[in-house]
Amino acid sequence: MRRRLTPYLLVLPGGLWLLLFFVVPMVTMLSLSLQEGDIVSGYVFTGHWQTYADVLVNYRVQLVRSLVYGAIATVVLIVAAFPVAYWIAFHGGRRKASYLFLLLLPFFVSFVLRTISWRYVLTDEGILLGPLKDAGLLPDDFHILGTPTAVILGLVYNFLPFMVLPIYVALERIDPRVVEAARDLYAGPVVAFRKVVLPLALPGVFAGVLMTFVPASSDYVNSAVLGSSSTAMIGQVIQSQYLTSSNYPAASALSFTLMAVLLIGVFAYARALGTEDVMKVAAR
Amino acid sequence: MRLLRAYTWLVVAWLTLPIVVMIAFGFNDTPGRYNQTWDGFTLKWYGRVFALDDLTRALWISLGIALASMLLAGALGTGIGYALGRFRFRGSGVVNLLMFATMSSPELVMGASLLTLFVSAGVGLGPVTITIAHVMFSISFVAVVVRARVLTLDRSLEEAAADLGASPWTTFWRVTFPLILPAVGSGMLLAFALSIDDFVVTNFTAGTTTTFPLWIWGATRIGLPPQVNVMGTLIFLVGVLIAVVGSVRARRQ
Numbered sequence: 274m275r276r277r278l279t280p281y282l283l284v285l286p287g288g289l290w291l292l293l294f295f296v297v298p299m300v301t302m303l304s305l306s307l308q309e310g311d312i313v314s315g316y317v318f319t320g321h322w323q324t325y326a327d328v329l330v331n332y333r334v335q336l337v338r339s340l341v342y343g344a345i346a347t348v349v350l351i352v353a354a355f356p357v358a359y360w361i362a363f364h365g366g367r368r369k370a371s372y373l374f375l376l377l378l379p380f381f382v383s384f385v386l387r388t389i390s391w392r393y394v395l396t397d398e399g400i401l402l403g404p405l406k407d408a409g410l411l412p413d414d415f416h417i418l419g420t421p422t423a424v425i426l427g428l429v430y431n432f433l434p435f436m437v438l439p440i441y442v443a444l445e446r447i448d449p450r451v452v453e454a455a456r457d458l459y460a461g462p463v464v465a466f467r468k469v470v471l472p473l474a475l476p477g478v479f480a481g482v483l484m485t486f487v488p489a490s491s492d493y494v495n496s497a498v499l500g501s502s503s504t505a506m507i508g509q510v511i512q513s514q515y516l517t518s519s520n521y522p523a524a525s526a527l528s529f530t531l532m533a534v535l536l537i538g539v540f541a542y543a544r545a546l547g548t549e550d551v552m553k554v555a556a557r
Numbered sequence: 558m559r560l561l562r563a564y565t566w567l568v569v570a571w572l573t574l575p576i577v578v579m580i581a582f583g584f585n586d587t588p589g590r591y592n593q594t595w596d597g598f599t600l601k602w603y604g605r606v607f608a609l610d611d612l613t614r615a616l617w618i619s620l621g622i623a624l625a626s627m628l629l630a631g632a633l634g635t636g637i638g639y640a641l642g643r644f645r646f647r648g649s650g651v652v653n654l655l656m657f658a659t660m661s662s663p664e665l666v667m668g669a670s671l672l673t674l675f676v677s678a679g680v681g682l683g684p685v686t687i688t689i690a691h692v693m694f695s696i697s698f699v700a701v702v703v704r705a706r707v708l709t710l711d712r713s714l715e716e717a718a719a720d721l722g723a724s725p726w727t728t729f730w731r732v733t734f735p736l737i738l739p740a741v742g743s744g745m746l747l748a749f750a751l752s753i754d755d756f757v758v759t760n761f762t763a764g765t766t767t768t769f770p771l772w773i774w775g776a777t778r779i780g781l782p783p784q785v786n787v788m789g790t791l792i793f794l795v796g797v798l799i800a801v802v803g804s805v806r807a808r809r810q
Contacts, residue, residue, distance in 0.1 A: 280644035284652055287633035287696050291655050294693040295662075298670035305673045357568050360561040370804065375569045381796035382576055385756045385770045386789050389777055390575035393582070393593060400578070433572065483661065491663035494756060498777065508665050515669055515761065521676065528669040535663060 306525035316522070324526045332510050332527060339507040340534070342421065343490025346428040350485055351478055353429065354436035358477070359470075361437075362444035373441065376434050384431065388498045391427055392418065395499070419501035427495035432488060436481040443477025444470070482542070487535050507531055576793065583786035592783050602783040606791075609784050615772035616788060622684055622768065623752040626691035631745040633692065634699025638744070639737070641700065642707025656697040667694060668761030675762065682764025690762045691752040698751065699744035706740030739807070746799065753792075 306324060310316035329336075361372045379387055394401050397416050405411045417423050447470060455465040493508025500506075507527065514524035582592050586599035607613045637656070641649055659667070671690050675682060714736070718728040756770040763771060773785055 277646075280640040280646040280649075283636040283640035284648075285636075287637040287700070288652060288655070290633055290693060290696060291659060294671060294674075294689055295655070295659050295667065298667075298674040301677050302666075302670040302673045305677065353568065356561050357565045360558075360565045364558060364562065372565070372569075374800070374804075376572060378576060378797070379572050380750075380754075381793045381800075382579060382789055383754050383756075383770050383773065383792070385773050386579060386785065387575050389773065389781065390579045393578050394575060396593065399593070430572070430575075433568070487661060487663055491665045493665065511665060511669060512760070515672060521673060524669065525673055528666045532663065532666045539661070 302525045303529055305521055306529050308522055310522075321522070324522050325530065328523050328527045329530065332507065335505055335507045335510050336530070336534070338504070339490045339531075340538075342425055342428065342496075342504075342506060343486050346425050346432070346489045347482055347486045349425065349429050350432060350436040351481065354433060354440055354481065355474075355478075358437050358440035358444055362441050362447075363449070369445075373438070376437055379430075380434065385494060385498075388427055388431065388494055391430060392498055395423055395426075418499060419504070421500070421504050423499040424496045424504045424506075427499045428489045428492060431492075431495065432485040435484040435488075439480035439484065440474060440477040443474045443480075447473050479542075483539065487539065490535065491531060579786050580790045580793070583783055583790050585783060585786075587783060592781055592786070602787050606784055606787045609782060611767070612769075612772055612782070612784055612788075615767045616769045618684060618766065619753050619769035622688050622691060623749045625688050626695055626752040627745045627749040629688070629692045630695035630699050630748040631741060634696040634744055634748070635703050635737075635741050637696065638700035638703025638740075639707055642704040642710075656700060659694060659697045660701075664694070664755075664757040668758035671758070672761040682762055683766045686762045686764070687759055687766065687768065690758045691748075691755060694755075694758065695748035695751050698747050699741075702744035702747065703737060703740050706737050710736055743803070746803075750796070 304318060305316065307318060307320050307322065308316040309319045309321050357376070361369055365372050382390070393399055395417050396402070397418065398406070402411065402415065402417065406413055406415065417426075451473075452465055452469055455469045456462075460468065490506075491508050493506055493512055496504050496506040497509055511524055511527050511531070514520045514527065518524075581595075583602055584598050584600065585592055585595055586597040586601070587594075588596065637652060640646070641652065668690065671686070671693075672682075674680075675686055680686060710733070715728050715732050718732045719725070723731065754770065756774065759768055759771060760774070767775070769788070773781065776782070776785070
């Protein structure tokens with residue numbers, strides 16, 4: 274009897290913590306999004322779905338923009354990360370771990386601080402644009418801060434390791450003899466890559482997309498630090514609705530919409546690729 | 558292949574560029590708070606690293622919260638990770654799903670929903686609510702690391718202990734626990750790192766409390782003082798040192 278209880282006793286404290294501070298808040302948020310009232314006189318549950326329609330009309334631009342930025346960043350991440358993961362997995366030799374460690378270096382600097390550091394790099398007369406302008410390679414009024422490019426660059430910068438690592442893990446597992454066999458059977462390097470390496474690497478790419486798309490499209494630090502009002506993302510709206518305007522029902526409705534859209538996206542993606550693979554990846 | 562190699566190094570350079578900038582500007586002899594242009598080399602900011610009282614306080618608050626959340630998430634996460642790795646039990650699927658949900662939910666939504674809970678319950682925001690939030694998102698990471706270690710454990714060692722007359726309790730503390738200790742340690746380090754670096758969830762659960770990332774965020778508009786660069790550099794060096802020592806020790810074993 275005691276043995277059978279053991280796993281439950283072990284899981285109980287942590288499980289309760291997750292229940293109380295993850296599940297219950299989500300329910301509270303859903304309920305608050307359907308309430309009416311204000312912070313002074315309190316809120317009453319009225320099943321007010323109108324809030325959802327209102328926020329969707331008012332903030333559709335930022336919501337769509339966030340998803341678009343997130344999607345572009347994810348595509349850029351795949352293209353940028355794949356060659357790196359490939360080279361480390363197949364040509365890293367004995368120093369693979371060291372190369373991976375180099376890629377993880379940014380994580381030893383606070384997220385906010387390294388994003389602000391980017392602003393120093395990209396600022397109009399900074400160390401990157403300054404010399405290029407002085408050399409006449411760029412027009413004097415060229416700027417990158419405040420543009421969508423800067424925001425997407427920041428997203429790619431901050432999430433690159435999350436894309437490289439899963440692709441690397443998938444590539445690392447490929448037996449080099451499989452590729453050799455393809456070559457022996459007269460596949461050229463391109464065909465061998467496309468028919469052998471790429472399909473085996475895909476689960477890693479899928480995992481990378483899962484790990485980068487959700488945080489990238491819900492991020493608000495990059496667009497706040499590197500962007501301008503014309504690049505405002507949904508996260509910034511939610512943040513200011515909660516912390517500046519204290520408009521809790523609208524802010525809750527917005528967060529819930531964001532969560533729902535991202536979840537639907539993730540599940541549709543999982544369906545399209547077969548749930549099996551995604552759960553396997555998720556279990557890792 | 559040389560092209561790929563050059564590209565990889567280019568990416569590494571690109572990733573480290575902001576770090577180099579951060580470290581360099583900690584040595585900048587800037588006259589004012591606008592630490593954006595290079596005015597010559599100095600070491601004076603290292604001498605005055607704790608000269609800004611509110612920044613220093615923010616750093617201590619961050620360290621305190623990170624320590625508390627590391628210990629709590631370490632204990633709670635180890636329990637879950639050990640149970641999932643060792644026992645088959647009804648409901649383990651739910652626990653797995655819950656962990657996956659906390660790890661894949663947007664931070665923004667977790668922070669926002671905790672804020673609605675605390676506001677609805679009338680709980681005042683501060684270091685305690687920040688710690689509660691940090692423990693919440695760290696538990697799963699600790700559990701995953703510990704579970705992975707428990708799954709690869711050689712059970713014959715425990716059976717040997719039992720054969721030699723050790724009770725289950727003794728076996729756990731004298732045999733199993735020392736074997737999973739490295740995983741518990743790395744899980745706890747991970748929890749510490751997640752906590753001290755967190756901005757999004759903290760921003761929602763802090764109220765008027767200021768942690769290190771929140772202080773930096775608040776100061777961006779008026780310009781970051783060089784002390785931030787110095788502290789960032791020191792945190793970076795300590796983190797890298799711990800990681801390098803850890804991996805060297807792991808390789809030796």
